[in-house]
Structure formats: structure tokens, C-alpha cells
Amino acid sequence: MKISDDIQKLLPFGYLFLVIMGILKECFFHYQLGINILKYSTIIDILISPIATFTSNPIILVFVISLFIFHYHLPSLLAKYNDRKFVIRTFELKKIEGFSEAETKSYFNSVSVKTLAAILCSFFLGYGLAGGYFTGKKIRDHKESYNYRINYNNGKSEEIFLINTNSLYYFYTVKGSKTIKITPLGAVENMELIENKMVTKGLFLYNTSL
Secondary structure, three states: OOOOHHHHHHHHHHHHHHHHHHHHHHHHHHHOOOOOHHHHOOHHHHHOHHHHHHOOOHHHHHHHHHHHHHHHHHHHHHHHHOOOHHHHHHHOOOOOOOOOHHHHHHHHHHHHHHHHHHHHHHHHHHHHHHHHHHHHHHHHOOOOOOOEEEEEOOOOEEEEEEEEEOOOEEEEEEOOOOOEEEEEHHHEEEEEEHHHOEEEOHHHHHHHOO
16 A cells, blocks of 8 residues: 555654653653663663564554554545544544645545544553553552562572563562662573573563663
């Protein structure tokens, strides 16, 4: 399918928007845990933050793909059903009488883009705020799941609740403590997923966050 000129022009700005949303999501999430995540992030972490968020869970990935597919076809749906009251109220459409074909197409494209941007903004901010709140509550109430054992290069091991990880650091709490530890990946030999008794090397967990 041919992508319209309006959409093609917005693609670079669209990715910039996603990066900004990814940064805000991570900041809101970690701020509630007392972490300034930008101090512990690289440029690569920041650039892939929206991709990491989208791929963090299969349900989220399916939702996001469906969202983009729907909004790709939304302009043609609006052109077809723009006289329906429900559609007019939902998308706050204005009358298009007197619009040329090109103006009508551009208008419906802009409505689709604005709607998609609003949904993504709500998703990222809601994800960050809710995720940080419930993670913090788990730690305060000692309701974490200590599913991992971290093995350090010095031979020491600890059972942990893994909060997050990026290209440089692990963020976690140790069993029996509310204190959040931030450990460089280089200080860790490997990590064991206790439930499945399988060893996962440090960078295996890298796709979970900023």
C-alpha cells in the first residue's frame, strides 16, 4: 500500500515523538522509585526506549501493531462514514463541505495522526505512572517476587527482584531489603532465573527498558 505524502512527511517527527514519550515514561516510572534514570542511560538506551516499551510484553506489542494498522486505515474510514453522528462526536470532525479532494484527504490524515498521538501519549504516561506506583508499592509492602539470583564476579550471590535493566546497569532489590541497588553489568558474571533453574547471561535481559 502506498503511504500518503502527508504521512511520509510526519514519519521523522513521529519517531521523535515516540522517543520523547519513551523518555517521559521511563522518567515517571523511575522517579517514583527515587532514580534519575537519565543519569544511568546512554544515547542508545534513549533512542530505543519506545521500541523496548512496545516489545516488553506480547500483549502490548499486539495492541500497538493493531493501533498503527487501524490508524493507517482510519482516514479512509472517516471519508466513508464522516456523516455518522457517532463518528463526528468521537473524532470531533468539522464539516468538509467545499473542501477539495486533496484538502479532504489531508484533513482526515491529520485527524488520524492527532488521534494516534493522543492515544500513544496516554499509553506511555499511564504506563510510566502506574508501573512506577505499583512497583514502589510492591517494594514498600515486601510483596516482590524474587525470581532471579544474581551472581557477581567476586563469587557472591543474591536473590533479587529485578526492577529494570538497560545497556549499562541492573536495577533491583535484594531479598529482605527495600533498598534499590544499581549495579553495572560488568560487575555481574551471570543471572539465574530461579523458577526455571536456567542461567541467563547479563545482556539477555537488556530488552526490558531504557
